[in-house]
Amino acid sequence: MSRNDSDNDVVRRSPSLLSLQDSAINTIVKNIGGYRELITKKISPPMRKILFDEAMRRKEEIGAYQVWVALPYLDQHRTTERFTTEDFSTIFHLKGKRGKNMISEGCVSMEEFLQYLIDFVPNLRQLIIADPRTPSTWLVHRFNFKKVQLAPLATDLLLKMKNLTHVTITDVYIQFSRFVSVCRESQNLQLIKTNTILVDIEPNSIKQFLTTLESKFGHQEYDAVKYPRRIGVILKKTDFDEPCRQAKVTLLNNLHDLFPSLTKLHILAQKELLVVGDTHSKRNRLLNILRREGGTLKALCLTYIWPEMNITFNHISEHCNDLEFFELIKSSLRHDDPITYFGKLKTFKWNETFNWECTIRLDKIMSAPLLEKIAIFNCNIKLGNKESLLNRIRNRTILTQVTNLWIMGLGPDVEDLHELASTLRSLGVQVNTYQNQTHGIMAIIIQMIYFNF
Structure with a gap:
């Protein structure tokens, strides 16, 4: 037989050899839990790696317990x-x-x-x-x-x-x-x-323990939505000089003084409609939490704050003087005055989920002096005192720090939003607008990205 004939014979037999190996692997993997010590005695380390990968891939088919009992003999998990x-x-x-x-x-x-x-x-x-x-x-x-x-x-x-x-x-x-x-x-x-x-220890013991860990874990998150039965905690080491301690709480919790001084706080009221006699209680609980925690807060998020609770932006600023981030979700807050008193606020978000009873006046919101990012989604958006607002924008007395702006509004006043977009364009700002009309309802989105004018 010539050398070429021999090489061709090897090529013709290779698929059969590969098929034999696949068949052996398949047989072992299907019964891998029964081999145990035989794996280390009879099978080489490279083949054990193949068996390990195939067994993990087919775990649900052959049964997780079979793979589990074989793991000590497959070696791969040792690394x-x-x-x-x-x-x-x-x-x-x-x-x-x-x-x-x-x-x-x-x-x-x-x-x-x-x-x-x-x-x-x-x-x-x-x-x-x-x-x-x-x-x-x-x-x-x-x-x-x-x-x-x-x-x-x-x-x-x-x-x-x-x-x-x-x-x-x-x-x-x-x-x-x-x-x-x-x-x-x-x-x-x-x-x-x-x-x-x-929770199997007293609240003051929880706070004492978390406080002692501040030097070890610069980032701490607390979830007290299910308190007093249980809480969630995330502790993480960071390289940041400033600590981050954030909590999520509800107005139903009797939290007392559970956590160390917070830098971020998310407060959730009840999703359900308020009942008679409940409004005053919830309002007082919210204000008590802000009074206790607001002094150190850099970020605040409020969810399900109903109009009946009669909470204003003044109530927030009174207790939270150093806010840099403020977000409202499905909430209605009164803003009768320009929010110039939020002197450190950089990011503001208001997602009202299209409640027609809540009107957002942009002339009040955009007056915060250091705002960098604004995102507002609401049915009823008005410019307020339109001429005054547009003149202040043209004279660059407001919005001078803004780098991101996203506004989505519905209803009859969307033409005013077009005018706002036009004013911004006249100052050389890149503005994208998207308009859609369905069932007689007009919607417009104003989007500006990475600008400074």
Whole structure:
């Protein structure tokens, strides 16, 4: 046989050899949970990498538990720096809710999972612990099984992972006292985030603990929407000199003095319509929060502040003298006077979601002297004293710092918005306008990007 004949024979047989390898891989992967020690004894490291990748790709087909029990023998995870329970949500043991005796098919506890990471994932840096009740049968699991809670043993195991830098706990309960232990004793921790901390200590102890961490975590976020039962916390190391402490609260919470001094605050009133006798109470709660927290605030967002609460821009400025960012969402605030008293305000957003009862007067809003970014979306936008407003723009006594402007208005006064756009163009500002008319309702969007005049 000539050399060319031999080479051609190899080419003809190569597909068969590749098919044989694929068949072997397929056979092993389909039964990978049963091989275990044989993987390390009979299969070379390069082939283990192929098996690992294929098993992870077909995890749902062959069963997550099969892959789970084979992982210690596949080696690839020994260099893994990121691990998430979401990849193996079906392996976890779940308990039925009260009055139900059912248990899930999963047989691995959270403690066993974490012990596995200690034993076999020595380089772990980032860990995500997520609600295991979210496989393809999410609704069934959510209604039939209890939410998982990290027991004291689980948090002790977290502390044994010395290289951890990022920890995220999503929809899995952890007691605040155990959360404290993880934050204090994890030396390399750069970020920890959880939305389901069960409050098992007094409010003043919560504040004291968060205050002691200010030097370690320059960025702190607190979610107290579900307080007093639970809160969410994000702690993150930063290189910024100025600390960032932001909170989300509702008017229903009896927050007292729960958090350290805040720089950012989001307050949500009830979405439902106010009932008789409720208006005064909610108004007082809002003003009490602003009175207590407003002195250090740089950013404020208000959601669902109804007209009946009779809140004005003056109420905000009275307690929040240093605001640089102010946003209103589905809220109505009175603005009878020009908001020149917001002397440090740089960004203003008002998304009223098209409530015809709320009129926004641009001559009042645009008077803040240092505004750089403005975004307003509302049904009823008026220029107010049109000639005065346009003259001040032409004379460059207002809007001199603005770099971004977005206005969307509906209704009969959109022609005034056209006039506003024309005035800005006359000053050499690049302005884009978009107009649409549907069912007799006129809408115009004015957009200006990156300008300074």
